[in-house]
Amino acid sequence: MALSKLIRASIIIYLVFNAGSHVSLYTCLGFLSKPTKAEIHKIKQARNLFIVEPGVKEPGFFIQHSQCYNAWADPKKNLISISRPVINEFSVEELAGTLGHEYGHLIASSRSTPTGEQMREHWKIDIVGAELTGKKLALKANHRFASIHAELFKKTWTRFLLQLPYYRFREIKKKYEFRNEKLKELPD
Numbered sequence: 419m420a421l422s423k424l425i426r427a428s429i430i431i432y433l434v435f436n437a438g439s440h441v442s443l444y445t446c447l448g449f450l451s452k453p454t455k456a457e458i459h460k461i462k463q464a465r466n467l468f469i470v471e472p473g474v475k476e477p478g479f480f481i482q483h484s485q486c487y488n489a490w491a492d493p494k495k496n497l498i499s500i501s502r503p504v505i506n507e508f509s510v511e512e513l514a515g516t517l518g519h520e521y522g523h524l525i526a527s528s529r530s531t532p533t534g535e536q537m538r539e540h541w542k543i544d545i546v547g548a549e550l551t552g553k554k555l556a557l558k559a560n561h562r563f564a565s566i567h568a569e570l571f572k573k574t575w576t577r578f579l580l581q582l583p584y585y586r587f588r589e590i591k592k593k594y595e596f597r598n599e600k601l602k603e604l605p606d
């Protein structure tokens with residue numbers, strides 16, 4: 419009886435631990451704020467690394483206070499949101515590649531490509547982004563996203579203890595690898 423209780427408690431702890439880690443790594447919930455002066459400076463540095471064709475209206479920028487690593491474009495409001503870990507930890511070049519991709523969503527929307535299609539064929543948005551920033555920065559950003567959790571999952575015990583987040587990480591990594599293969603086909 420005591421043993422079965424112990425097993426049940428272990429399973430519950432395991433599931434709660436995995437679900438909690440999954441939420442903190444991949445669920446991008448959090449309030450939006452205007453970027454601070456330092457954040458605006460970094461966005462400008464990244465933005466200065468590429469040129470956008472005339473006719474594309476510059477978007478507004480927001481910082482999302484979540485733990486995940488991501489950025490989003492909102493074509494209706496002409497906004498780009500960047501999660502806090504991305505603005506804080508990415509290099510200026512990695513941020514430029516990330517912004518290029520988000521501008522890619524804005525441009526694709528202005529060409530009437532539906533959001534569903536943009537997400538299904540995400541690599542095409544990378545290509546639009548790479549046309550702005552150049553292939554090198556687009557690849558840098560994707561490499562960074564693909565390897566974000568690699569450090570965490572390098573140790574066998576993390577792969578074992580955090581199985582749910584680890585499977586999700588592998589799935590995301592595979593998608594980025596596919597997208598990078600497509601980017602590599604572009605001329606230098």
Ligand SMILES: [Zn+2]
Nearest residue numbers: 519523540543
């Ligand atoms: Zn995207």
